[in-house]
């Protein structure tokens with residue numbers, strides 16, 4: 001198939017249709033309608049084989065993951081996802097690979113009513129770039145810069161599972177207990193419903209892609225604040241503790257990355273309201289620290305002693 005046939009076969013008309021898509025795949029560009037009173041949140045991410053995921057990750061996983069990481073940014077802004085564009089660079093037009101890739105991509109698009117409205121196909125080393133757009137009422141988007149001293153710091157679900165899963169995938173070991181960890185890396189769940197629930201409640205929000213420590217540091221820098229974190233309260237994946245031990249599982253939770261959980265700062269007085277909204281969101285949140293006026297990030301244990309991570313906490317760096 002040539003690229004026009006490939007687009008027709010795999011992408012055109014395969015994603016959810018939306019009334020706000022005036023013109024989708026097939027023209028030079030898409031035409032999209034932004035409802036009155038709404039703003040567009042726009043984000044793009046590239047996944048390169050060997051950099052963002054190990055060679056050999058299944059095409060279905062790559063499809064899911066490439067959309068998930070962009071939708072996670074939309075979630076962190078408190079926006080409702082609407083549209084996506086997909087730029088795909090492939091070594092060859094392998095139809096089996098494309099079938100599996102689109103299954104992963106479109107299943108996630110379906111769940112969040114995301115319309116694929118355009119993209120690009122090119123030949124080259126495997127790389128996937130997804131642009132995602134979300135909608136948010138005027139002025140209601142969550143940003144990194146609003147954290148205030150006294151806010152409590154929360155994270156969603158659990159941390160370190162994806163990094164533990166990546167380690168299993170890289171080392172090609174498949175303990176039964178590791179299945180869920182591998183899935184947490186291969187098919188992260190963008191926390192869309194939680195992001196929406198945080199509108200009007202959270203003062204700041206970020207999604208954890210580089211690692212909890214590195215991403216919380218981004219929030220604190222943007223907000224001109226610091227934090228005290230109790231590392232004993234980090235929600236660890238039970239399987240990571242079982243397979244790697246508590247100390248290592250905690251290191252991965254702290255600095256591992258790839259979790260795509262949300263980390264947010266919120267005045268404690270708003271917790272009851274959040275809990276009420278969370279009734280409908282199948283995703284627990286855990287308080288792990290507090291924002292301070294002093295601009296440093298201190299890690300403590302429950303007994304009050306300082307905790308120092310033994311690995312590099314700066315997160316993944318493409319350019320050192």
Ligand code: ADP
Pocket residue numbers: 007011024025026027028029030086087088116117118119120121
């Ligand atoms: P142009 O050359 O004008 O950029 P293309 O021939 O590359 O257009 O693409 C034709 C149409 O197919 C465009 O609407 C484009 O957005 C869409 N498209 C191309 N590749 C993809 C893809 N991987 N996924 C979704 N839509 C795609």
Ligand code: MG
Pocket residue numbers: 027028
């Ligand atoms: Mg054109």
